[in-house]
Amino acid sequence: MYRIFVILLGVIFMGISFAQYNNNLSGNSDATYRTTAFHDSVSRIRKMHPEFLIHKRDRTLRQGIRTDEDSLTECINCHANTDENTGHYIAVNEQDQFCSSCHKKVSTSVDCFSCHRTTPAEVF
Amino acid sequence: MSKALNRRDFIKTSTAVGVTTVAAGVTLTTFAENKEAVTNQKRWGMLIDTNNLTEAEIDNMVSACMKEHGWGSELHSTGDQKPSWIKKIKVQDRTTKKITSLPLMCQHCEQPPCVDVCPTNASMKREDGIVLVDKHLCIGCRYCMMACPYDARSFVHEDLTNQKEHMPRGKGTVESCTLCVHKVDNGEQPACVDSVNSDAVIFGDLKNSNSKINKTLRQIQSTQIRADLNLNTGVRYSGI
């Protein structure tokens, strides 16, 4: 019994350690080609981005403090991929795109895009 | 004294120049980014002179608002379900039969009934007087729409896509004129004001005695719509 328990724990821990997400910067978004970091380390921002976004939105909406730091619009501007065929941006919440790829794995719904724009503003 | 620049002077001068250049650049970027919270030192307002505002200009105001914020092209909403952040109103005096046209939008009251009744604090007033809906908190109960004396608020009745970057809007929440807060914070004027090429619509800081709107309000007769409600609106009208 004890051995089974140890093996079970071992499997779980191995699973956790191997459940590293792929670096999602595999598309053709601006962020992929960026050489310097714009925000905190990936692990920190993955953990803290809900807090960053929530505090930032209150600062912007209620106090009028408009910065690029922690801005959802800026996240999208940098991380949106472009469709190679049409040249248009792909929505960040579509399958396998920036937001969905992680959020689908952790089964957390993303409420932002019922209101927020899903692609950078296209300048024609 | 030799004209040749010695090392010490060179270092001093170039450092000074360098620091000044960088400092100038840094300061300029900070002003453009607006890192300070707005205060109640200013109160934004608008003065609309209905005598000098033509119907075509009012129509332009409505179109400019639609274009700036991305409303007006909803597919499924019909009739009274369509959003109307700003509308053209024609009123006729019952006795004299005089007809006046005016644009009607959120009046950005100092004592907004919509802010009083919102159960979640989604309907809010900024320090500088602009009344907004925090759509992150809006549960879509529409009580603010019941409470607004100016029918200023609209409810989004369907799914929306392709929103403007600076104007998130979504199904199930309430929206209204924001006094183009994203432009105002950038030192610009609301889109509707920009669309009128005359002094028929003036936008500015009501508290600043040097501002055009303040000076004009001191000189001419103006009114608030439903002044008896004592809401102290930010939008004033002359000519009605």
Add this chain to the structure above:
Amino acid sequence: MSNIRYEEIEGNGVGFYTLVACLGVLILAALGSVYYMEHNGHYVTGMSNRIVWGTPHVFAIFLIVAASGALNVASISSVFHKKMYKPLSRLSGLAALSLLAGGLMILVLDLGRPDRLIVAMTEYNFKSIFAWNIILYNGFFVVVGVYLWMMFERRMNKFSSKVGLLAFTWRLILTTGTGSIFGFLVARQAYDAVIMAPMFIIMSFAFGLAFFILILMASYKWSDRQLGDVVVNRLGNLLGVFIAAVIYFVAIYHLGNLYLAENTRVENFILFDGGIYTQLFWYGQILLGGLAPMALIYNPSTKGNRSMLGLASVLVIIGGIIQIYVLIIGGQAYPIEMFPGMDIIEGYGGIASYVPSLPEILLGIGGIAVSLVAIIFLVKFLPFLPESLADEVADPHHKS
């Protein structure tokens, strides 16, 4: 004093299960409507930016108002110490909670963002009467829950009077709050009136008692238990008094408004030239919901007749729904008077049109079904109903 025995109903006949099944179908229809409305957006309903609160809100407010009134019977026993009403207290508390649950369900499911209910529970604007109502409604569940426990648990019976007083006060504040939702709106001519609060209180008396009478008579008839005339006639007389009081308040409200020049136009709209709203007011609210039930209760030829009392209660309920409909929807249909002395000829104004859509109606009816299903199940699982309310049991000293 007679010893009242409470017993659960058997609840295993064909009739019982058929009733539950029918109500279940209505509830499923309501949930389907909610999915349809939430998924597509409110454009599928008849509501708009002019008529922002529609049929679901009519049913919801009606149920919430009736809920607080249904507690009256228990209050008469605990607070005013009328012994005859004591056996009815448990059912009264149950009816109050169930009706409130049904009403709140409708209200919450019609929100534009019902997924944000947690936000409504955690972010409070204490200046908003709506936010106060959320606290009052939740508190009502707790207070009446405790009150029922005091009544059920023999050792706690001695506290039931005090908790009953708390429950009575709470529901008065709650109904005042519900009326103030409308009464505090300065924007609309039809609402800006403090009399809304006490009017809602008196409406709750009538609607709640009508529901209670129907639930009482139905549960005793369908579980083959005895229900004596003493109890029924007392409740019937009470209903008559409450209906009269409602008519009084409605009269004062409208006469007062007619007198004020400021409100003459909206009164003319409701009372004379408002089309459907005028017809609903006179034929639905006054005639069907007020004068007809009173005639049934007091007219010597129908007085004391149990079926007539049941019919009167049904009419009060229908009239009550119509009254709230005229209030909520008629009050919104009439345009806001933004420019006194002027007519708005373009851009706004006119009587807003509203046609109740099927999803809205199904949601409203589903809320009533939820309330009834809750009552039906709970009287089966817990001893809410006295074994017998025959005259000798209910009031041994009655004069026959």
